[in-house]
Amino acid sequence: DxxxxxxxxxxxxxxxxxxxxxxxxxxxxxxxxxxxxxxxxxxxxxxxxxxxxxxxxxxxxxxFGWPVYWAQVIVPRDSDVTSVADLDGLKWGYPDAGSTSGFMVPSLLWQENNVTPSEEVSAGGHTGTVRAVYNGEVDFGTTFFSPPLLPSGERWAPGDFPDVPDDLIPTCEVQRDGDHLRCGEDADGDGLKDFRVLDARAGLRTEAPDVIEKVKILEISAEIPxxxxxxxxxxxxxxxxxxxxxxxxxxxxxxxxxxxxxxxxxxxxxxxxxxxxxYDDLREIVQIVGITLENIGE
CATH class of the missing domain: 3.40.190.10 (Periplasmic binding protein-like II)
Known part of the structure; x- marks a missing residue:
């Protein structure tokens, strides 16, 4: 409004x-x-x-300066899954069948890695997908990935590790009246920790402040406009x-x-x-995966 x-x-x-x-x-x-x-x-x-x-x-x-984003595959942090191929036969949660990062791009990833989920669950949004993984309702989920904001003077780059570094995970907490999910130290003394999580897991921050401890990123895709x-x-x-x-x-x-x-x-x-x-590269993926308005989600 x-x-x-x-x-x-x-x-x-x-x-x-x-x-x-x-x-x-x-x-x-x-x-x-x-x-x-x-x-x-x-x-x-x-x-x-x-x-x-x-x-x-x-x-x-x-x-945050990026005209592109990525799809991410998330799993419980204690999961035995170590690669996309390990997802074969497991239960998949996704936001909506019309989601680019949550459904279309992962569908191509499954084709490329011979992954056939045992069940597909529409979780009702990206935060809903994170929630489903967090609660153990699905074995893995797919959502959007936006790069983290790093300490002053640093910038995440494609190819860098996408998740919170292991040594920072115990420090993650909700800050700024619930608006931010941040980890690490407050090096500049502004009251905010230096590493800010911006991927879909941050959407569950107030409901599950320990979401980073419980849910990890397995893989991210190529860039998506x-x-x-x-x-x-x-x-x-x-x-x-x-x-x-x-x-x-x-x-x-x-x-x-x-x-x-x-x-x-x-x-x-x-x-x-x-x-x-x-959007021509995405058009090619749509054609390869075979998604149409009529069959979306089938």
Whole structure:
């Protein structure tokens, strides 16, 4: 609602905000209202929507400086599983069949490693998937991975160890009134520990402050282009340009952090322009895995 109010103030337009029950529902709503719909949808949803009715991408998310993210495979920290191949015959929990990092990219990983789960469970979101692994309801889960924030002057890089270093695990705790999951020392004396967890496990931090002690990262995928803000195929170009300009301005305000920038919402720390061709690699994965709007989740 905060974002809708800001866009209304900037453009004079009225926005009706809805939260569909699934990515598939979002796609169907956008295609059924091609002239007045815009939506926040992940890469898989965007590709399916583009294939179905020519939905067009305008922006991609930026999270803490990253225009990309990753899929991660998580298992109980005391699990005997040591490789993706070991997941064969085990129970898989995932957020939603329309999730790029939680379902589509892992599906390709299973094909490449001859993994056939014994059972597949839709856990109702990324935090729900972490919860299912934490509670032992599934043997492994797949969610998004965002790189951790490291001590001042350091930056995580692709190829680096993705999880909390073993020696820091006992130090992890919830800080900043429940907003952060942090580990390590407070080297700069600001009251916050230096290593901040930003992957999906952080979503369970208040419910299970020991989530890092109980759930570990087994593997992360190749880079995935970030979630999109896309428009219906018949959206008027002049109004779209007006909204795009307003969104860019809104992303620079403090109010952004209370809406789409909120860590418990979409966690977009910023936005960047995007073009359709950036999602071509995902299109290829969709084709290889054989996902369509009709069979998604089957």
């Amino acid at each position: 905060i974002m809708a109010e800001a866009l209304n103030a900037a453009t004079g337009l009225t926005f009706e905000v809805s939260v569909p029950t699934s990515y598939a529902s979002t796609i169907e709503e956008m295609c059924s209202s091609p002239e007045n719909s815009m939506g926040f949808i992940p890469g898989l949803g965007y590709i399916l929507a583009s294939n179905l009715c020519d939905v067009d991408v305008a922006f991609k998310a930026v999270r 970030n979630d999109t803000l896309s428009f219906g195929p018949e959206f008027p170009a002049d109004i779209r340009a007006q909204i795009e300009e307003a969104l860019i301005a809104f992303a620079e305000t403090d109010a952004w952090e209370d809406s789409i920038g909120n860590g418990d919402f979409y966690d977009w720390s910023g936005i960047d322009t995007a073009v359709d061709s950036e």
